[in-house]
Amino acid sequence: MKNNKLLNTFALTLLLLPGWALGQRNTIWLDGVRTTTSKGWQGTPNSMRDFYNYDFVDLVSTNSSGSQEYDVILGVRDSDMPTSPTAAMQMEPMLDNRSNVLGIAHDFGGLVLRELANRDNSLSAMILDGVPNQGSSAVKLATDADNPVDKTSAQLILENAQSVQAMQDCDDCNALGIFETWINALSTTSIDVFDQMANESSQITYLNDNPPPPEIPFAILWGSVEELSLMSLMDSRTSNNPWSTPITTCAAEAMERARKDYETDLEILGLISTVSGFFGRALSAFGEIVGEFAGGGTPSPGTVLSAFGDWVVAERSAIIEDIEAQREADQELARILRCELSHQLLASEWQFGLIKYGTVEVGTEEVPLLPEASQALCIQYCQEQFTGFPGLSVFGNCVEDCMDDPPTQTVTVYLPEENDGLLLKSEQMLDGAAFVYHLEEHNHFQETALSGQSSEGTLNHALQELFDGTAGPAFAVPKQ
Amino acid sequence: MRYLIVVWGLLISLSGCSSALQESWVVPCSGHFEFYPLNWEQLLILSSSCDSGPCIKAIDLRSGEEVWSLSDSCFNQVYYNFQPYMDERYLVLPVGRELICLSPKTGEILWQSRRSRPGDSHVFGDGQFVYRSYAAPTDTAFEWIRFDLDSGRDSLLLVSPVSKASRCLMRSPVPFFDGRDSGLVSPVIDYEPRGLTESYLLLWKRGQPAAPVRRTIYPDNEQGRGPGLPPVVAGKYSWWVASQDVVSFDLANEKIVWRVTLPHGLLTSRLTLHGENLFLACEDEKLYAIAASTGKLQWSSPIAGTPSRVFHTPEATYLIGGSDQVLYEIDRHNGQLLGRYTFQGTGRKLRRVAYFGHGVAVLNDGRDWQAVPLTALPTQLRRLQVPRNNRR
Numbered sequence: 001m002k003n004n005k006l007l008n009t010f011a012l013t014l015l016l017l018p019g020w021a022l023g024q025r026n027t028i029w030l031d032g033v034r035t036t037t038s039k040g041w042q043g044t045p046n047s048m049r050d051f052y053n054y055d056f057v058d059l060v061s062t063n064s065s066g067s068q069e070y071d072v073i074l075g076v077r078d079s080d081m082p083t084s085p086t087a088a089m090q091m092e093p094m095l096d097n098r099s100n101v102l103g104i105a106h107d108f109g110g111l112v113l114r115e116l117a118n119r120d121n122s123l124s125a126m127i128l129d130g131v132p133n134q135g136s137s138a139v140k141l142a143t144d145a146d147n148p149v150d151k152t153s154a155q156l157i158l159e160n161a162q163s164v165q166a167m168q169d170c171d172d173c174n175a176l177g178i179f180e181t182w183i184n185a186l187s188t189t190s191i192d193v194f195d196q197m198a199n200e201s202s203q204i205t206y207l208n209d210n211p212p213p214p215e216i217p218f219a220i221l222w223g224s225v226e227e228l229s230l231m232s233l234m235d236s237r238t239s240n241n242p243w244s245t246p247i248t249t250c251a252a253e254a255m256e257r258a259r260k261d262y263e264t265d266l267e268i269l270g271l272i273s274t275v276s277g278f279f280g281r282a283l284s285a286f287g288e289i290v291g292e293f294a295g296g297g298t299p300s301p302g303t304v305l306s307a308f309g310d311w312v313v314a315e316r317s318a319i320i321e322d323i324e325a326q327r328e329a330d331q332e333l334a335r336i337l338r339c340e341l342s343h344q345l346l347a348s349e350w351q352f353g354l355i356k357y358g359t360v361e362v363g364t365e366e367v368p369l370l371p372e373a374s375q376a377l378c379i380q381y382c383q384e385q386f387t388g389f390p391g392l393s394v395f396g397n398c399v400e401d402c403m404d405d406p407p408t409q410t411v412t413v414y415l416p417e418e419n420d421g422l423l424l425k426s427e428q429m430l431d432g433a434a435f436v437y438h439l440e441e442h443n444h445f446q447e448t449a450l451s452g453q454s455s456e457g458t459l460n461h462a463l464q465e466l467f468d469g470t471a472g473p474a475f476a477v478p479k480q
Numbered sequence: 481m482r483y484l485i486v487v488w489g490l491l492i493s494l495s496g497c498s499s500a501l502q503e504s505w506v507v508p509c510s511g512h513f514e515f516y517p518l519n520w521e522q523l524l525i526l527s528s529s530c531d532s533g534p535c536i537k538a539i540d541l542r543s544g545e546e547v548w549s550l551s552d553s554c555f556n557q558v559y560y561n562f563q564p565y566m567d568e569r570y571l572v573l574p575v576g577r578e579l580i581c582l583s584p585k586t587g588e589i590l591w592q593s594r595r596s597r598p599g600d601s602h603v604f605g606d607g608q609f610v611y612r613s614y615a616a617p618t619d620t621a622f623e624w625i626r627f628d629l630d631s632g633r634d635s636l637l638l639v640s641p642v643s644k645a646s647r648c649l650m651r652s653p654v655p656f657f658d659g660r661d662s663g664l665v666s667p668v669i670d671y672e673p674r675g676l677t678e679s680y681l682l683l684w685k686r687g688q689p690a691a692p693v694r695r696t697i698y699p700d701n702e703q704g705r706g707p708g709l710p711p712v713v714a715g716k717y718s719w720w721v722a723s724q725d726v727v728s729f730d731l732a733n734e735k736i737v738w739r740v741t742l743p744h745g746l747l748t749s750r751l752t753l754h755g756e757n758l759f760l761a762c763e764d765e766k767l768y769a770i771a772a773s774t775g776k777l778q779w780s781s782p783i784a785g786t787p788s789r790v791f792h793t794p795e796a797t798y799l800i801g802g803s804d805q806v807l808y809e810i811d812r813h814n815g816q817l818l819g820r821y822t823f824q825g826t827g828r829k830l831r832r833v834a835y836f837g838h839g840v841a842v843l844n845d846g847r848d849w850q851a852v853p854l855t856a857l858p859t860q861l862r863r864l865q866v867p868r869n870n871r872r
Contacts, residue, residue, distance in 0.1 A: 023597060023615065023646060053557040053576055055598070100647055100673065124647070124673035125704070215674055217704040434703055434723075435747060436763060438785045440803045458786070458802065461560060461748070461832075468559050468601050470747055473649035473671040474704035478615075479557060479576035479598040 025477045026098050026122075028060040028091070031448060032107025033072055033193055036185050037139070037422060039242050039445040041106065044459070047450050048477075052460070054467050055480040059094055059101065072108060075196050076115045076203045088115040095122035102475065106130050106448045108197055114207050117214050125474035126214065127466060129221040129459075130420060130439075130447035133430040134208070135199035137357030138422045141350075142186035143194050153353055154183040161346035164316060170339035173250035178234045179346060199357065199427075208430075217474040219435035221462050222428040223420035223442035230350040231343065233421030236445035243451045251343050254336050261333075268333070271322050275337050278319070278344035279351075285311045286352065286416070308352060316345060351416075358417030358424040420444040435471035437462040502840050502853040504860065505544025509847055510534040513558045516789055517835040517842055517849075518566050520584050523547060524835060524842060525571065526849055527555070538587060541838055544851060548587030554578055560833060561748070561789075563602035563710050565610045570629050572610045574603045574652075579612060581632060591632025595625075599652070602710045605629065606655040611637070613652045613666060615645035622650040624664065624684075637664070638692060640682055647671045649708060650682070658716035658732035661687040665713070665731060667720060668694075669706035679706025679722065683734060695734055698722035709746060712753045719758055719772065721746045726760065728775060738775035742768060747786070748802060748832070754792040754812065761787035761799050767808075769815060779815030783808050791836035793854065798836040800843075805829040806864065807841070809857065821861035 029045050032038030048054050060070050074087040091112075095101060103126045105113040110131025117123045132139075142154040151159070161176055170176065186194055196203040225232045231251075236242035255276050262268040274281075286308050319341055327334040418425045422444035429436075439447055439458050450460050469476035510527040512534040517526040519541070528537040528549070535551040557576050565572040571584040579593040599612045609626045616623050622645055624637040642648040648671060653664035663685035670678045678700050684692040697720055698706045707722040716732040724745045728737040744764035752759045757769045757778055765785050769778040784801025791798045797812045807830055809819040822830060828845045835842040841852045852860045 023619070025646070051556060100644075121674060124671075215702070432703075434705065437747070438803045440786070440805070461786075461802075464559050465561065465748060468561070469649040469669075470561075470708055472677075472704040472706060472708050473647055473669050474673070476649055478646075479601075 023055065023478055025054075025056040026059055026101040027056045027477070028094075028101060028103050028105075028113075029058055030060065030070060030103065030105040030109030030113055031072075032109050035237065036182070037136075037194075037197070037444065038107035038109065039236065039448050041104075041448050044448055044450055048460075048463055048467070049480075052464065053480045054477045056102070056477050059098065060091055070109075070112070072112070072193060075193055076111045077206060078196075078202050080202060086115060087112045088119055091116055092120050095120050098122045100124045102477065103127070104129065107132070107444070108193055111196070111203065111207060114214060117216055118207075123216060125216055126218040127221065127463075127475065128218055128428075128430065130223050130423060130428060130442075130444055131220075131430075132197050132204070132423055132427050133220075134427045135201060135204040136197045136423055136427055137199055138354055138419075139186065139194045140198045140357075141353045142183045143198065152183070152187055154187070154350075157346060157349040157353060158183065160349060161342040164320065164342040164345055165338055168335045168338045170335075170342065173247055173254070173339065173343070175231065175234060175247045175251065175343045176346060178238055178247065179230070182234065182237060214430075214432070217434040217472065218430070218432070219437065219466055219471060219475060220428065220430060220433040221437045221439055221447065221459070222425055223423075223439040223444060223447045224418035224425060225421055225441055225443045229354075229419055229421035229443060230347045232443040233445060236443050242443075242446045242449045251340060255340055258333055258336050268326065271319075271326065271337065274319060274322070275341050275344065278315070278341060279348050281315070282308075282312065282344075282348040282352075283416075285315070286355070312345070312348065316341070351419075354419050354424060355416040358419065358426065360417070361415040420447065434474070435466060437465070501542075502838075503543055503851070504853065504856070505539075505851045507537065507539055507544060507546075507849045509844060509849060510555075511847075513556050514560050514831075514833050514844070515558050515562060515564075516560075516833055518564060518571065518584075519835065519837055520566055520568065520571075522838070523584060525566075525584065526835075526842070527558070528849070536587075538584065541840060541842075541851075547585075550582065550587045550589075552580075554580070559601045561601075561750075563604075565603045565605040567605070567607060570605075570610075572603055572605065572627075572629070574599055574601055574612060579603070579610075579627060581610075581627075581629065593627060593632055593634060599625070600650070602652050604652055604654045604710075609655075611653045611655065611664060613650045615648075615650075619645045621645060622648065622668070624653050624666070638684060640668070640692065642668070642670050643672065647673070649706075651708075651710060653682075653684075654711060654713050654718075656713045656716075656718065656731050658685075660732060661685045663687075663731070665711075665718065667697075667707035667711065667722075669704065669708060671704045673704075674702075676700040676702060677704045677706065681707070681720070681729065683731070693734065695729070697727045697729055697736060698725060709750060712751050712758065714753060714772075717772070719751060719753065721751050721760070726751070726758065726770060726775070728772070740770060740775040740777075749787045749799070750789050752790050752792065754797075757812075759790045759792070759797065761790050765801075765803075767797070767799065767810060767815070769812075781808075781810050781815035781817060783810075786832070788832040788834060791834075793836065793839070795854075798841065800830050800832050800834055802832045805831070807834075807843070807857070807861065819857065820864040821857055822864060824860070824862050 029041045031040040034040045045058050070087050070091050074085055074090055077086050101122045103113040103123050106129045110128040113126055145152045158180055231248050235245045235247050259272055323334050323337045420443050466475040467477040508529040510529055514527045517524050522541045524539045524541045530549050530551055532551045535549045537549045538547040554575050571582045573580045576598045577594050581590045597615050599614045603610050603612045612625055614623050621639045621641045623639050625634050626637045627634050649669045651667050653666040655664055666682045668680055668682050679698045680694040680696045682692055705723040707720045709721045712719045718729045718731055720727045724742050726740045730737050744762045746760050746762055749761035758772050760768045765783055766780045767783045768780045784804040786802030788800040797810045800807050807821040811818055831844045831846055833844050839854050843850050
């Protein structure tokens with residue numbers, strides 16, 4: 001009997017002190033603003049625990065089965081209002097009597113976590129995944145207008161794209177509608193979390209300057225998508241599974257159908273190619289525009305963007321003229337092309353909206369030199385090889401395939417800063433990180449999710465490296 | 481008739497020659513877990529998919545034929561960058577609390593050990609024993625446990641006190657013979673949040689069995705840094721990576737030979753020694769070759785971020801860039817880029833976990849392992865034209 005009592009006491013002790021007696025690691029997983037700038041951690045903590053067998057307690061669960069969630073709306077500390085409640089203050093009691101807590105956060109949750117680390121010694125390390133450590137220019141695009149009655153940059157980008165659709169029914173893919181819903185959620189919501197996330201907000205300034213970057217070890221996971229980041233972003237935001245691609249696939253299939261229907265008509269094929277390659281050509285045009293300025297010194301971002309804007313207007317008008325020339329022959333083709341052009345325009349302008357805030361690297365690159373006589377053949381070959389949004393890099397590889405050992409030439413290339421569709425690389429960085437890991441081909445919403453097939457994607461590798469202790473015991477989580 | 485027999489014999493002989501050539505083969509990936517394939521002579525052991533679910537398979541490296549397979553749900557827990565022990569008779573897999581010893585020739589489980597606490601994800605052996613570190617039940621010490629490779633019988637070799645095992649990393653001990661004495665050495669990082677982290681090598685020699693010694697190879701620091709990766713040990717010399725530092729340590733004289741600080745550290749890749757050079761694929765997107773004896777930089781070559789482990793053949797050095805998913809072939813002597821490759825066609829991307837050796841590259845696109853003879857890389861893969869100085 002006495003033994004039973006002892007056993008019960010021991011069991012009670014285990015229940016009261018999760019994460020200590022069993023050797024588990026205490027963790028907290030914080031996400032950002034669900035559905036708007038963060039998909040949320042959802043099943044990832046469970047997968048890391050149940051599938052990969054890491055042994056941790058989730059003290060502030062943010063997943064769907066979650067016990068206690070934190071209130072993102074409380075925001076982070078503002079130097080002007082030092083006593084107002086914040087999300088970090090809300091969470092402090094949850095960390096009472098805890099030690100060696102590992103914080104893992106995405107998006108705005110990372111800013112909350114950083115404030116918590118400044119306030120509470122229970123936290124001993126942080127993994128900051130897709131966190132706007134330097135603020136977010138994209139949020140600024142969506143929320144800032146010169147006057148309250150003026151439209152935001154994002155709304156103007158949307159209007160441009162809508163004007164290209166010219167009342168055509170593009171609801172089958174509805175990329176613009178989904179984008180509109182998203183920017184409205186960003187700009188019209190009453191909470192000021194998005195203002196806090198913007199570049200140079202007083203909250204960001206406070207976190208970075210006072211006190212200076214965290215005293216505890218932290219790791220940075222940063223995401224990027226190569227091209228068409230906006231479509232990738234909207235795909236992930238819309239779907240339950242952030243790795244599915246309904247919008248991209250829908251648009252790609254429409255263009256593929258059109259290509260097949262007109263495969264004998266070289267003129268229309270050329271038009272389809274022009275429309276579907278608009279994004280890539282826009283990237284090239286950006287490079288050329290910067291190049292023209294480069295000889296005379298470094299142009300200001302405003303100058304470059306203005307010149308690029310002129311290029312877009314002229315190019316868009318020319319393409320629309322070509323589309324309209326086809327309308328009499330085929331109404332449906334004209335509709336598909338206008339819808340596609342609007343998608344490409346939206347993606348291009350969003351990308352360049354972000355670039356305006358980022359850096360542009362200038363370098364040289366050896367590229368295949370395609371003789372004029374081979375160009376048509378190669379373009380046709382590439383059209384046959386690739387569908388949807390092939391992008392520049394894919395076309396580059398295709399040309400290499402198309403010709404055996406083509407001659408090369410050295411060209412100047414302009415590389416805009418990488419981004420995850422919402423945050424630039426530099427916005428996700430923070431000096432002093434113990435571990436910086438690039439989540440390649442992860443848009444902002446994908447940064448919290450292991451991909452469909454568990455061994456794909458790199459988030460699981462990043463977390464495994466950290467939990468195994470590669471970057472030191474501060475990030476280590478034992479196996480069960 | 482005699483001529484016919486001679487001709488027939490010649491044909492048989494020729495067909496025999498042809499079957500000795502490396503074949504291109506495909507084996508499905510596991511879809512649930514993965515690790516860097518393990519090689520012993522002509523055998524390649526890799527994560528795969530069997531009728532019963534995810535499994536480990538042994539493949540004939542030349543033909544791709546399955547030699548054996550083994551399913552066990554615990555394989556799902558394998559850390560993709562773990563360090564098993566393997567020799568002619570034993571393959572020892574460290575998986576959480578489990579230590580599983582297989583026969584690499586048959587796949588038969590020879591013995592299995594399950595302890596109350598998880599052990600390190602790296603194990604090292606010496607042909608007779610395999611060694612693994614575990615946090616002690618008291619949370620105030622780490623233990624070195626020795627497992628007899630024949631029987632699996634375990635014995636406690638050492639208990640080393642630390643401030644708190646749950647905040648400490650002690651990698652499994654690596655056996656060495658320094659020319660005079662044999663022993664074991666473990667890297668330790670004793671992390672103190674918001675305080676000074678102590679990191680050192682724990683060194684124990686059979687000639688001085690009572691007194692393991694601590695030798696500092698990285699200064700105390702507030703960032704929790706220290707030697708977290710498995711070392712390279714060759715004779716009396718050992719080489720360690722601690723944050724951005726590479727340190728050569730003389731195990732016989734117990735002193736640092738040289739220390740080099742690189743612009744960035746090593747995280748996803750691992751330190752290797754080939755010939756007279758150490759190779760480090762670092763997070764600043766460069767592969768460094770450093771003279772093992774002096775620490776002098778021999779060359780550096782641009783690669784991609786989050787790189788794979790580095791593999792060496794007599795001709796070249798190979799790795800896969802995690803951030804660009806491109807295979808790099810580099811001249812080991814001067815760092816010159818010999819080729820960059822990716823899969824043919826669209827939608828297939830090279831994953832970091834791969835194997836190079838015995839004249840073959842075994843590559844992985846997340847769905848299948850594909851063997852490509854190294855001589856056929858330019859024809860069976862898409863050769864990217866020239867080095868590019870950017871991220872693509």
